[in-house]
Amino acid sequence: MRLLKVQKALQQKGIKYEYEEIHGLARLHFVFNGTGYTVDELRGNKDKTSTTGIWTNIDGLGNRGTQDGVVEFIKALTPCI
Numbered sequence: 001m002r003l004l005k006v007q008k009a010l011q012q013k014g015i016k017y018e019y020e021e022i023h024g025l026a027r028l029h030f031v032f033n034g035t036g037y038t039v040d041e042l043r044g045n046k047d048k049t050s051t052t053g054i055w056t057n058i059d060g061l062g063n064r065g066t067q068d069g070v071v072e073f074i075k076a077l078t079p080c081i
Contacts, residue, residue, distance in 0.1 A: 002026035003054075005067040006039055009074040033080045039070055 001007070001019070003026045010017045010030055017030035025041040037058055044052040054066065058073050 002041060003028050003039060003067060006070050006074070009071040013074060013077060015074070015077070032077055 002021065003019075006028055007017070007019065010028075015030050015032055017028055019026065019028050021027070025043055026039075027041070028039045030037050037056065039054055039056045039058075042053050042055055054070065056070055058070065
């Protein structure tokens with residue numbers, strides 16, 4: 001299992017998510033208030049053996065390259081009433 005910080009934040013908020021690993025890299029998808037979000041691990045070094053960060057479709061995320069930035073976004077989510 002990878003992206004553990006993100007998974008923990010989603011679990012704490014009670015948000016269901018899908019998780020998969022493809023070629024040793026994690027992909028996580030969740031829906032909140034009708035909007036789908038994706039978090040993908042990236043591998044960018046020449047030998048392709050270690051992760052170099054993450055990509056996400058979360059707009060306005062200031063700390064886009066780390067799990068911590070995604071966790072901050074998840075913690076701030078508020079359900080629509």
